[in-house]
């Protein structure tokens with residue numbers, strides 16, 4: 001017997017019993033032209049706006065209005081050490097020590113800064129490993145780094161592809177490749193959760209396999225941060241970067257996060273691009289010519305940070321801290337499992353969930369391949385006020401986000417989906 005049922009009452013019962021159900025009211029849900037709430041399943045792309053942000057943002061504007069430059073010390077949350085108020089919660093979110101994380105820059109910028117420090121190709125060891133369908137910015141970043149060092153991406157970029165007929169990668173295949181070619185690999189840099197398939201990689205195993213061969217191992221956690229529990233310190237990952245506008249709800253283009261393992265904290269031999277905000281806090285304003293890095297992740301900062309963006313990260317982290325990743329994950333597994341159960345109930349072989357069935361290998365997102373008329377199905381969903389996203393050639397990505405989506409949202413979505421693909425079943429009657 002499944003733990004789920006297809007009727008709408010089941011969804012309502014689940015929502016009534018959901019300890020996190022109250023968080024939905026803390027977000028603005030976009031409306032359709034007719035003024036109805038959209039069915040928002042796109043938190044993997046841009047998280048919703050927390051209602052608490054407006055007044056927090058207004059406070060910064062007021063402090064700037066009233067204090068000018070003295071807001072650096074006199075603002076309610078002083079701007080000078082502002083990023084430090086985020087550190088502990090950021091560390092908890094990704095399973096790190098406080099000295100290992102910092103909120104700075106944006107994701108692609110941080111990937112480059114990390115590669116400046118952790119990708120040192122030599123003639124013998126110069127390859128980078130990424131996923132075959134990595135997010136474009138990651139592909140551009142690694143290829144441009146390889147070229148920057150005078151090497152050739154055609155030879156020196158190893159892309160991991162699923163086996164014939166499969167959608168996702170097997171950990172054992174990744175480990176085998178690393179074992180075989182490890183002596184030529186300088187850096188392994190994968191998405192923690194692949195943006196396209198929703199596959200969550202075994203970061204502990206991949207890090208271990210990479211280190212056994214003397215490779216550096218970093219992760220792009222754009223689709224993992226705020227989505228799945230992380231233990232970056234324990235896993236021994238060398239570095240990681242993530243954006244804060246997807247599952248972390250900190251607004252479009254908001255300040256990103258960066259992790260550097262403490263084993264690299266004091267290593268002055270690492271090449272790095274430096275800026276004044278990474279300089280020793282005690283002597284920063286002596287304005288001397290010689291750079292002295294703050295030990296730990298903070299030492300990679302370049303500029304004084306955009307406070308109007310950090311305020312959104314702060315609000316977000318406070319919310320994640322209050323809920324806790326364990327509680328979020330518990331709901332997330334049920335919510336996504338429920339969506340999978342309902343989709344499976346059609347038994348249609350032109351609809352395939354590409355995301356792994358194993359719960360340990362996915363976050364909240366499901367990537368649904370719709371082989372016949374996928375784009376028309378997506379358009380039909382959109383016409384019903386569903387916001388999810390479309391990726392060529394045939395993929396509809398949906399993310400039931402545990403912080404603000406409900407079981408009823410999932411039921412509604414699958415009902416619209418059933419109508420759009422012309423599947424007749426009891427779901428439609430139930431709506």
Ligand SMILES: *Cc1c(COP(=O)(O)O)cnc(C)c1O
Pocket residue numbers: 106107108109135137138191195220222223243
């Ligand atoms: C969203 C995303 C990005 C976006 O990069 P920005 O620098 O924030 O624009 C990069 N990589 C991955 C894997 C992503 O999912």
